[in-house]
Structure formats: structure tokens, C-alpha cells
Amino acid sequence: MRVRTGIRVEGIVQGVGFRPFVHGLATALGLAGLVGNDAGGVFIEVEGEDDAVDRFLRGLRAPPPLAVIERITTRPLPAEGGGGFAIVGSDAGGRRSALVSFDSATCPACLRELRDPADRRHGYPFVNCTGCGPRFTIVTDVPYDRPNTTMAGFAMCADCAAEYHDPADRRFHAQPVCCPACGPRLVLRDREGRERAGEPIEEARALLRRGGIVAVKGLGGYHLAATAADRAAVAALRARKHREDKPFAVMAPDLPSVRLLADPEPAEETLLTSAARPIVLLRRRAGAPLAEAVAPGNRSIGVMLPYTPMHHLLVSEPLVMTSGNVSDEPIAYRDEDALTRLRDIADAFLTHDRPIHVRTDDSVVRVFRGREMPVRRSRGYVPRPLPVPAGGPAVLACGAELKNTFCLAEGGRAFVSHHIGDLENYETLRAFREGVGHFERLFAIAPAVLAHDLHPEYLSTKYAVERAEERELPLIGVQHHHAHIAACLADNGHAGPVIGVAFDGTGYGADGTLWGGEFLLADLTGFQRAGHLRPVPLPGGATAIREPWRMAAAYGVPATLAVARRNAAMWDQVVAVGRAGLGAPPTSSVGRLFDAVAAVLGVRDRINYEGQAAVELEQRADPWERSAYPVRLEDAGDGGPSFVVPGAELVQAVVDDLLAGTSVPAIAGRFHNAVGDLVVAGAVRLREATGLTTVALSGGVFQNLLLLERAVTGLEAAGFAVLVHHRVPPNDGGISLGQAAVAIARAATEPAGPTS
Ligand SMILES: [Zn+2]
Ligand SMILES: [Zn+2]
Numbered sequence: 001m002r003v004r005t006g007i008r009v010e011g012i013v014q015g016v017g018f019r020p021f022v023h024g025l026a027t028a029l030g031l032a033g034l035v036g037n038d039a040g041g042v043f044i045e046v047e048g049e050d051d052a053v054d055r056f057l058r059g060l061r062a063p064p065p066l067a068v069i070e071r072i073t074t075r076p077l078p079a080e081g082g083g084g085f086a087i088v089g090s091d092a093g094g095r096r097s098a099l100v101s102f103d104s105a106t107c108p109a110c111l112r113e114l115r116d117p118a119d120r121r122h123g124y125p126f127v128n129c130t131g132c133g134p135r136f137t138i139v140t141d142v143p144y145d146r147p148n149t150t151m152a153g154f155a156m157c158a159d160c161a162a163e164y165h166d167p168a169d170r171r172f173h174a175q176p177v178c179c180p181a182c183g184p185r186l187v188l189r190d191r192e193g194r195e196r197a198g199e200p201i202e203e204a205r206a207l208l209r210r211g212g213i214v215a216v217k218g219l220g221g222y223h224l225a226a227t228a229a230d231r232a233a234v235a236a237l238r239a240r241k242h243r244e245d246k247p248f249a250v251m252a253p254d255l256p257s258v259r260l261l262a263d264p265e266p267a268e269e270t271l272l273t274s275a276a277r278p279i280v281l282l283r284r285r286a287g288a289p290l291a292e293a294v295a296p297g298n299r300s301i302g303v304m305l306p307y308t309p310m311h312h313l314l315v316s317e318p319l320v321m322t323s324g325n326v327s328d329e330p331i332a333y334r335d336e337d338a339l340t341r342l343r344d345i346a347d348a349f350l351t352h353d354r355p356i357h358v359r360t361d362d363s364v365v366r367v368f369r370g371r372e373m374p375v376r377r378s379r380g381y382v383p384r385p386l387p388v389p390a391g392g393p394a395v396l397a398c399g400a401e402l403k404n405t406f407c408l409a410e411g412g413r414a415f416v417s418h419h420i421g422d423l424e425n426y427e428t429l430r431a432f433r434e435g436v437g438h439f440e441r442l443f444a445i446a447p448a449v450l451a452h453d454l455h456p457e458y459l460s461t462k463y464a465v466e467r468a469e470e471r472e473l474p475l476i477g478v479q480h481h482h483a484h485i486a487a488c489l490a491d492n493g494h495a496g497p498v499i500g501v502a503f504d505g506t507g508y509g510a511d512g513t514l515w516g517g518e519f520l521l522a523d524l525t526g527f528q529r530a531g532h533l534r535p536v537p538l539p540g541g542a543t544a545i546r547e548p549w550r551m552a553a554a555y556g557v558p559a560t561l562a563v564a565r566r567n568a569a570m571w572d573q574v575v576a577v578g579r580a581g582l583g584a585p586p587t588s589s590v591g592r593l594f595d596a597v598a599a600v601l602g603v604r605d606r607i608n609y610e611g612q613a614a615v616e617l618e619q620r621a622d623p624w625e626r627s628a629y630p631v632r633l634e635d636a637g638d639g640g641p642s643f644v645v646p647g648a649e650l651v652q653a654v655v656d657d658l659l660a661g662t663s664v665p666a667i668a669g670r671f672h673n674a675v676g677d678l679v680v681a682g683a684v685r686l687r688e689a690t691g692l693t694t695v696a697l698s699g700g701v702f703q704n705l706l707l708l709e710r711a712v713t714g715l716e717a718a719g720f721a722v723l724v725h726h727r728v729p730p731n732d733g734g735i736s737l738g739q740a741a742v743a744i745a746r747a748a749t750e751p752a753g754p755t756s
Contacts, residue, residue, distance in 0.1 A: 004033070004047040004077040009060065011070035012099045012384070013042045015144050017130030018067050019087050020172045025059045026085045036088040039143075047079055065131055065275060066104050068384065070413075087167045100139050100442050102384055103219050103360070104275040105307040107132035109170060114309050120159065125201070125310035126183050126354065130174040132275070134308075136383055136418075137220045138176060140357050142442055146175045150355040157182035184354035186310065191343045201313045204350045208319065213237050215324055215346035219308055220360030220379045220418075221333035222324030224345060225251075227317065234291040234320055240345040242327045246609040247295035249279045249302040249362065251311065251321040258303050261288045261318060267370045276380025277307035278363035294320060299619050302364060307380070314350070323361060328609075330421050330428055333359040358438065359431060360418045368705060369712075374729045375703060376403070378419040383442070385413035386727055388490055388740060389524075392747040396436065396447035397739035398460040400480065400507075400732040402610065404428070406436055406460070407736035409744060410445045414490070416728060416737050423459040432463070449747065451476045451739035453483070455508035476746060478739045480507025481518045482527045484698035486745075487738030488730070489524060492723045494694070495745075496523030499530075499686045499720075501679050501711075504699035504731070505545065505591035505611065506538075514538065516589025516699070517645065519682045521690060524745030531633065531643040531682050533593065537584035539577045544584075548595035548613040549605040554578045555596045555651040561658075563599045590675070590701050593647045597654050597671050601664050611700060617668050618704045625669025629653035631678040633685055641689030643682065650674055676710025680718055687720070696723040700731035 009018070014037050022035040022044055031048040046056050063069055106114070110127045113119040121127045128134070141148040146156075156164060160179050163171035171177045178184065188200040196203060204214050208225060211233040216223045224241065226233040228250045238244070252258045255269060262282035264272065271280050284290075284301040295301050304321070306312045323331040324342055332338035333356045339349065360382065364375040374381070390412030397407040404420040417435050421428045440446065452464035454477045468475045478486070484507075485500030500520040509515035510529070517533030536554045544550040549567045553574045557563065564571045578584050591614060598604050598613035603620055607613055629650055636642035650671065657667045683695045695715050702708050708724065715722045728734035 001050050002048065002079050003050045003053055004045060004079045005053050005057075006075045006077045007044040007046065007057070007060070008041065008073045009044065009069060009071075010041040012066065012068040012101050013063075014099070015101055015130065015135065015173065015175055016066035017064040017170070017172070017174075018042055020130070020167050020169070021064050021067075022060075023085055023087055023167050025056060029056050029059075031056055032083045032085055034086045034088045045077060065107070066101055068099075070385075099385065100142065100144055100383055101135040102276065102381060103135050103137050103379055104132045105277040105305075105380075106309050106312060110309065111312065114312060121179050123313065124180045124183070125186050125308070125313055126176075126178055126352070127309045128174065128176050128178075129170045130172065131170065133174070133176050134219055134354075137356050137358050137360050137379070138354070139442065142444070144175060149175050150357050151176050151178065154178055154183055154354075184352045186350065186352045189339070189349040189351060191347070193339050193349075196348065200350060201310070204314060204348065205316065207348055211236075212347040213240070213345060215338060215342045215349045215351075216310075216314065216321070217335070217338070217349075217351040217356075218311070220356060220358070220362070221331040222338045222342065223321045224324050224342065225314075226320045228294055228320050229289045229291060229318065231291040231293065234293040237320060237322070237345070238293050241322070241325075243322075244608040245296055245612065247298050247302060248320045248322040249304060250290070250294060250318050251304050251306060251315050252318045253306065253315045255305070257318060258282075258305070261285055261290060262301055262303060265367065265370075267367045267372075271365055271367065271372060272303065272305050274380075276363060277305055278365045278380060279304045281364065281366040281375065290318070297616065297619060304362065310350075328422065330431060331359060331361060358418065358435070366705065368708060368724065371726055373725055374727065374733075375731070376419050376733060377405070377416065377728055382418040383415050383439070385415055386490070386737065387412060387493060388414045389495075389744055389748070392744040393448035394445050395449045395451055395740045395743045397451040397736040397743060398453070398464045399736035399739070400453055401455065401458040401460060403729070403731055403733040404432060404460060405733050405736045406432065406439075407740040408436075408439050408443060408445045408447065409740040410443075414737055414740050415439055415443055415445075419733060429459055432460070447473065449474050449476060449743050451478055451743040453477070453508065453735070453739070454479050454510070476739075476743045478742045479510050479527070480735065481515055481520060481699065482522060483735045483738035483742065484730070485520055485522045485527065485696050485738070486524050486741045487728055487734035488696040488698040488723050488725055490737050490741040491725050491727045491734070492696075494696070494723060497692060498522060498694045498696045498723065499683050499690075499692050500527065500696045500698070501682065502699040503590035503701035506587055506589050514585055514587035514589060516587060516591055517593065517647070518588070519643075519686060521686065521692070522696075524741050525749055530641060530686055531636075531645065533588040533590060533647045534644045535586035535588045536592070536647065537578035537581060538587045538592065539574045539584045541583060541585060544592070547606050549599040550574050551592045551596035552599040552651075554584070555593075555648055557596075557600055557651060557655050561600065561655065562602060563605065566605060590699075593650065594701070596651055597668075600651065600654055600658065601667060603664070603668075611703075614701070614704060618672070618706050620665055621668035621672050621706055622665035623669065623706060625666050625673065628670050628673030628677050631674055631681055633681055641686055643685060645678060645682070672704075672706050673710055675707055676714050679711040680714035683715060683720060684718055693719065694721045694723065698725065698730050698734070702730045
């Protein structure tokens with residue numbers, strides 16, 4: 001029977017080769033009809049025999065690689081007769097909700113052209129097509145058309161234009177399409193910004209081989225590159241960058257060379273070769289050909305594969321590819337700025353004339369039990385939407401202070417921003433403000449509610465308050481650890497209630513103290529604090545975070561220990577500050593408990609990057625250690641199931657073991673096991689009281705895979721269902737999604753009107 005069906009496809013379906021794909025599918029099945037883009041996605045009409053139409057609908061489910069289909073809806077139409085299948089002009093009307101795509105690694109077809117001496121794009125470092133190339137980082141506005149990208153200044157040559165307008169071509173409506181005749185041009189500049197003679201890639205490679213450091217303009221910003229096996233070059237890079245210990249990422253040319261550096265498992269290789277091309281944290285191989293200074297004292301190594309044609313041309317052996325910045329500044333992405341800021345680090349600049357519109361860091365992921373767990377969600381992932389409950393107002397969630405992201409949500413979609421960074425200086429605050437405005441335009445979302453952290457001093461909180469006053473919008477304050485658990489729920493499409501375990505550095509508690517070792521009974525609308533680590537003083541406040549030895553003092557370890565002797569000049573004073581409580585706010589943070597143990601074991605007294613002491617304690621722990629220190633839950637005395645955990649007993653057990661001559665790896669292993677047991681014991685107690693059988697684990701402490709493994713194994717053995725993160729990081733990079741989920745859920749249960 002001859003039928004005609006109207007079809008609407010929503011999701012990331014524009015600028016990804018979707019219309020040529022539909023054209024090809026319909027033509028192959030002998031169907032008549034049309035396909036076009038509109039503000040909501042792609043509309044299709046197909047007409048023909050009903051079984052062919054059914055096959056067409058099934059075929060739509062296997063779209064081009066960069067397309068992400070969120071929804072397909074159909075409706076019957078009267079048959080019109082006639083033949084032929086047309087790609088029709090775009091309909092610009094209606095509410096805009098078609099989605100901007102993410103930046104995507106060079107596809108196999110473009111790679112073949114890059115390497116084919118007969119191809120007109122042979123060796124051209126900007127080759128791309130509808131299946132690959134820059135997107136989010138070059139989009140300046142919507143709709144996604146060339147004038148609204150940083151390719152606007154490059155007029156297409158006749159050959160490129162012909163491809164661009166041919167529905168049968170791989171480059172049909174590929175906005176960044178270009179070639180050597182009409183597109184961006186690579187140059188190598190010296191420190192003074194002067195163009196150097198010679199072929200830029202060849203010259204840059206020669207410089208790297210001689211031990212030089214080259215600033216390389218990538219998709220979302222500048223990298224600093226050095227040959228990863230060259231000890232002198234990597235050491236020079238560390239010294240010039242003022243970065244003492246934080247591991248550098250490495251870009252390897254291909255999978256076989258990755259396997260010389262690390263032992264990737266299949267899920268890790270899948271991520272390495274995915275279109276997003278994140279940095280994947282891998283187990284480092286013993287004897288890997290890497291300079292020690294690449295990742296000092298670290299059992300893992302962050303590796304990525306080339307993701308632009310330029311990288312493919314440049315990288316023939318593993319290169320350190322670290323963010324183009326000094327110390328903790330945001331990475332440079334504007335050419336002038338890069339030349340100024342990196343001139344004392346780089347010997348040369350491999351750069352080009354296609355501007356980067358949005359600074360976007362490399363994403364960082366690890367694999368936990370065969371599944372992805374993000375550590376930093378940025379390039380290649382942003383701005384893919386994440387599902388949240390539909391309905392409710394448009395929300396802007398402003399995120400936390402460190403590792404900030406923000407999140408715009410409306411109509412069941414949450415757009416979590418690229419990694420903004422630590423909101424502690426003008427540059428990151430500006431990036432935050434500009435980013436919010438950019439997202440609001442790109443996704444046509446005008447927030448009606450602003451969600452924020454309870455910490456009054458976070459710049460993200462101040463922004464929310466200021467904007468709420470300006471526009472008379474309601475504010476929703478979301479407690480930090482509740483936001484962590486809500487992020488884990490949203491990440492897993494779970495509404496709760498659950499037993500939430502939120503372990504992190506510090507977050508502002510509902511009672512104004514610093515929390516960080518929390519057991520919550522939580523759903524998306526609210527929470528009850530049901531258990532926590534017994535608070536100890538944080539002597540010197542933020543100073544104690546930078547100096548873990550102070551936490552050893554705060555936990556009252558004997559003054560005869562080596563950690564006290566190493567810090568003798570200040571020890572008594574810090575102990576006194578802790579006792580008096582002045583300048584020593586109480587904290588229930590598990591991160592600080594790890595700090596105390598790391599200091600007691602001589603792993604680290606002072607840190608150079610956030611979480612360093614805990615990271616190094618994990619690295620030192622013997623993963624085969626099976627015994628654990630006993631953990632105890634004390635009744636909180638409120639007549640309910642609430643409990644307090646005396647963390648000092650764990651520290652004391654560590655001290656006793658150390659004095660008994662037990663090795664540091666064994667002690668660190670036992671301590672990890674004990675914290676894992678603590679998670680299980682707390683969950684069991686709360687299950688007995690509430691009947692809840694699902695546990696959500698969140699907070700930066702759960703980036704520690706040894707602890708996560710212990711906790712999840714123990715919980716599952718005790719019969720719990722366990723939720724961990726797969727789409728947003730467990731650290732503060734996930735907070736904005738949690739805030740948005742809470743704001744949406746509260747709006748659904750409360751009458752409209754200002755809340756704060
Ligand atoms: Zn391609
Ligand atoms: Zn061209």
C-alpha cells in the first residue's frame with residue numbers, strides 16, 4: 001500500500017551530514033519525498049510502499065557518526081503521488097532548539113585525503129567534513145551557518161563551494177569546509193611573533209626533536225609540546241611553566257604507541273579512539289619510554305590521540321601536550337595573548353589564522369569497571385545535552401568555585417558548560433560571564449530561576465545573587481553535597497530517594513560549617529544529613545588545605561612523630577590554634593582526613609595542586625592489601641539513625657601501625673579499605689532505618705579509584721544498588737548539573753514564586 005509519512009527528528013542533527021544521509025537512505029529504498037532543516041531539527045516526508053517506509057524508519061536509527069538522535073516522531077499524511085527525493089531549503093521559523101554539535105576528531109575519510117598525495121587536500125592541516133572537525137569552539141552564534149563561525153572570514157573557493165552545495169557530497173553544508181586554496185594557513189612563529197621560514201610542521205618537528213618547546217594552537221586553546229622521552233626538554237618545560245608535580249598529558253601518534261606507554265583495556269581504547277578524543281588516564285607501563293618528569297611518582301599516565309589533522313601531521317612520537325598556561329592560569333586561546341603569556345616558555349609558536357571562539361580544555365576521563373567516568377568534561381563532550389526531567393522553568397545553575405562549570409536547563413535538556421576553571425580571578429570570572437551569555441544565545445534559553453551554592457563568598461554565588469536582583473528572578477540555594485548527590489542522580493536518570501555518600505575536600509554546610517564527609521538521605525528536592533565525620537579544626541583555614549601536615553596536628557597525632565619534627569617550627573602553634581578554634585573552622589571533610597594520613601605517613605606535607613596528598617596516598621597504597629582498620633559509627637544522640645564517625649580513631653590506627661614498623665604501602669592500603677568499610681557501614685545503618693537500598697557515591701574523593709573499588713565492591717556484597725558517575729565528574733565540575741536538577745525538581749513540587 002502506498003503511504004506518505006511526516007517525520008520529525010530532534011537532537012544533534014544539523015551540520016553532521018544528516019540530510020545527505022536521509023537523501024541516500026530514501027533514494028536507496030525508492031522513496032519519494034523531501035528533507036529539510038528547521039529551528040527544531042530535521043523534518044522529513046517520505047512516500048512509497050508501506051514496507052519500504054518501515055525500513056526507512058528503521059534505517060534512521062543508524063545515523064551518521066556525529067548525529068545524536070533524541071527523538072523521532074511520525075504522523076500520517078495523504079499520499080501525493082509523484083517521484084524524486086529533494087533536499088529543501090531551511091525553514092528558519094519556529095522556536096529554536098536544534099543543537100550545536102561538539103568538536104570531533106578527524107574522521108577516517110578525511111585522514112585518507114590528508115595522506116593521499118593525489119588529493120587536493122593532501123597534507124592540509126585543516127581538512128574536515130560533515131563527519132568531523134571543529135564545531136563548538138568555532139561557533140559564534142546561531143543558526144549554525146558559516147557566517148556565524150570563526151570561518152566567516154574565509155571565502156570558499158569554487159571547488160569547496162561545489163562540494164558544499166552538492167547533496168551527494170560528504171561536505172554538503174559542512175560549515176568549516178576549506179582547502180589550501182581558500183582556508184586557514186599554518187605558520188611557525190618565533191618568540192617575537194615573527195614568521196619563521198620553512199614548512200611549519202617540518203620546522204616544528206625538527207625543533208621538538210632537538211629538545212625545544214613548541215606552543216601549538218589546537219581546537220580549544222594552546223598546548224605546550226615537548227618530546228615526552230626527552231628528559232631535558234620535559235624538565236625545562238616544568239621549570240618554565242612553574243608547575244612542580246602535576247602530571248602532564250601525552251599525545252601519542254596511534255594505539256600501538258599508546259600500548260608502549262601504558263596497558264589500556266578495551267574500554268579505554270574505545271575512549272581513546274572516540275570522536276571526543278579525551279585524555280584517558282591509563283595504568284602506566286613499567287619502563288615506558290617517558291621522561292620521569294612527565295608524571296612524577298604516578299602510576300598512571302594521561303594519554304590522548306591526535307584529534308586535528310595538524311596533530312596527525314605533527315605527532316610522530318609521544319609528545320607532552322600540556323595546557324598553554326603558566327601555573328594555574330586559564331589556558332591561552334587568543335593569538336596575541338598566547339604570544340605574550342607563553343613567550344618565556346615556548347621556543348616557537350605553531351599557529352594559524354582560524355580564531356578559537358570559546359576556550360575549551362581537553363576532557364579527562366578514566367574507566368571504572370568498563371565504563372567511562374569523567375574527571376573533566378569539556379572538549380568533545382560539550383555542548384551535548386544531558387537528560388533531566390522535563391517541565392519546570394528554565395534554570396541557570398551557577399556551579400561551584402573550583403573546577404567551575406555552569407548549566408542551562410530547559411525542556412528536559414541540561415547543557416553543562418565546558419570547564420571554566422577555578423573562579424578566583426578576573427580571567428576565569430570573565431570566561432564564566434561570557435560563557436553564560438554564549439550558551440543562552442546558542443540554546444535560546446532565558447533562565448527564569450537561578451540556582452547557586454550556599455557558600456556566600458563563591459563568585460558564582462555572587463553572580464547569581466547579583467543577576468537575580470537585576471532581573472527580579474527567584475534564587476534557589478542548593479547545599480554543596482546535596483548538589484553532588486543530585487548530580488549523581490541526574491547522571492544516572494534516577495529520581496531518588498537514595499542513601500547519598502558525598503566525600504570531598506570542603507563545601508559549605510547547611511549549618512554554616514565546612515562539610516565534606518557526608519551521608520545524606522536525599523532525593524532531588526531535598527536531603528537530611530544522616531551521618532558525617534566528626535568535625536576537627538582546620539587550623540589556618542585555607543592554609544590547612546595547602547599544608548596537609550596541619551591536618552595531622554588537628555587530628556592530635558603525637559608530637560614525637562616525624563611529621564611533627566619536620567614541621568617543628570610551627571607545630572605547637574598550629575596545635576594551639578586548633579584547640580582554641582579561632583581561625584580554625586570545624587570541618588567534617590574526608591579529603592582532610594586523607595591529608596592527615598598522607599602527612600603522618602610522610603607522603604606529603606605541602607601540596608602544589610588540589611588533592612595532591614590524597615592522589616599520592618592512593619598511588620602509594622598496596623592494592624593487594626586485604627586488612628583494614630576498624631571503623632565505628634557513634635550514635636548522634638538525636639533519637640534517630642543519625643551517626644557520627646570518629647575519624648581520629650582511624651588516624652590513631654595509622655599512627656600505631658607506623659610505630660609498629662608496618663610499611664607505608666600496607667598502611668595506606670589498610671586506610672583505604674577502612675574508608676571503604678565506612679561507606680558500607682554507614683549505608684547499612686541507614687538502610688536498616690529507612691529501607692532504602694540504593695547508594696549514590698559522589699564528591700571529588702571518589703575520583704580515587706582504589707577507594708571507589710573498595711566501596712562499590714563492599715556495597716554490592718551487602719546487597720545495595722550503587723550509582724556512580726558516568727556523564728559528569730564526581731568532583732565540583734558536576735555540581736552545576738546537580739543544582740539544576742534540584743531547581744527543576746523543587747519547581748515541580750512547590751507553587752511558583754520566589755524562593756531563596
Ligand atoms: Zn571528515
Ligand atoms: Zn577551497
